[in-house]
Amino acid sequence: MINFHEFMHGMNVLRIRRYLPNLSLLLAFDGVMRHGSVTAAAQELGLTQSTVSRLIQTLEEQMGQKLFVRHRRRLVPTDGAARYHQDISAALDLIQRGGMSLIANPEGGSLDLAVLPTFGTRWLAPRLPGFMARHPGILVNLTTRFQPVAFNSEPFDAAIIFRHDAAPDAHSLKLFDESLTACASPAFLATHPIRDPGDLAGLVLLHLQTRPDAWADWFRGQGTGTAPSGGMVMDQFSMMIQAAISGVGLALLPDYLARQEIAERHLLPVLETAVPGQGGYHLVWPGTRAESRPLIHFRDWLAQEVTTIEDPR
Structure with a gap:
């Protein structure tokens, strides 16, 4: 057809x-x-x-x-x-x-980018000043999206997605794989000490709606294939982080998010950290935008930026 x-x-x-x-x-x-x-x-x-x-x-x-x-x-x-x-x-x-x-930007052009909400605010946005300093004429417009982008009917030049579920004809650049770290607030761990995976039985595990198998991956990374059932399901990592800080339960976070919360002592890591997950982050764009100068500059900058990320393992 x-x-x-x-x-x-x-x-x-x-x-x-x-x-x-x-x-x-x-x-x-x-x-x-x-x-x-x-x-x-x-x-x-x-x-x-x-x-x-x-x-x-x-x-x-x-x-x-x-x-x-x-x-x-x-x-x-x-x-x-x-x-x-x-x-x-x-x-x-x-x-x-x-x-x-x-x-607003007559010389440099613009880039309309769809991005996952927490990834955009916590990983991409802090790095954008570096791109803007290098390419001051390019305007980057960010729109948060949970669902895959339909490039043939939506006005986006590119998108940053988890896993590679874009259209078959889309081009892509893999940014990095996701590693998972379980975290809880200091107060929560003071009353619920965790020395081995079995200690998580009966505790509230916070799940992300789009990562239904994440806790199973984490438990395998601890050397056990048994993951407790139940818990609370949320649709954004930002909500999960706040729930964990408030002592609701244990959050399972991508390592790039966990590091920041741990460094600021809002959360503490539990057992083996940075366990490999089953997906990664990708920049994707349609073939019709492959020659876009703003997109080429952004893609090249992003490819260089991810080389500076320390391997959490």
């Missing part, structure tokens, strides 16, 4: 004027769809109601499709209009972001 987006990228297609309405038509359509009212859309755009209605009518004529049903002086969108608006809204957002990027 032919993928429409791949087909459009791979072909030098002449843009068909009929499918590219004037921006004023699209803004009127977008305003009516968002507000559900011609009056509100007209106020937002600084136009009269009759002008907005005329713009909508012109768009319908150009597209050859009925977008609204007139009902008691109201415009009720059709199912086709709802689908069309999803694409138009995304396109208008992209045009707006492009204009903002051009004005």
Whole structure:
């Protein structure tokens, strides 16, 4: 089956004027769809109601499709209009972001990066000043994401993900493997001393939603294949860290996070540290962005940055 987006990228297609309405038509359509009212859309755009209605009518004529049903002086969108608006809204957002990027950074270009929340705040963000000092003209825009990025329909140049579950045609750079360290607060360990893996029986283990087998990996690293069942499940490491600091239970953290908490004495390590996990962090990007100058600079900087990471083992 032919993928429409791949087909459009791979072909030098002449843009068909009929499918590219004037921006004023699209803004009127977008305003009516968002507000559900011609009056509100007209106020937002600084136009009269009759002008907005005329713009909508012109768009319908150009597209050859009925977008609204007139009902008691109201415009009720059709199912086709709802689908069309999803694409138009995304396109208008992209045009707006492009204009903002051009004005804010006319020389260096920009990089729109999707990144895992805690990785972005605790590992990447502290290192970004080094990249900005080396490439002062490049603007890096960060958006946190849990789910894989669909590059063919989302406006991202690249993403940093855990494991390599991006699209099959995506390029990738492996950053580093994940090692796991179990930690608990000093107060928790004072009342629950841990000398061997068996001492964890009955204690609250904090699990990350996206790492269901992490504790099993950690117990294997301690020389035992038995992992207690149960515990609390959380969706972010930042939440897990705060729960462990508060004495709720034991957190199982990537070593790059555990080191910082241990150095600041918020948490203490338990038994064998830096146990190998079953995944790693990757920078991924679509083939269509492979020649992007900001992406090339960022990728090369990132590749050099990870060489300075000390092996936790």
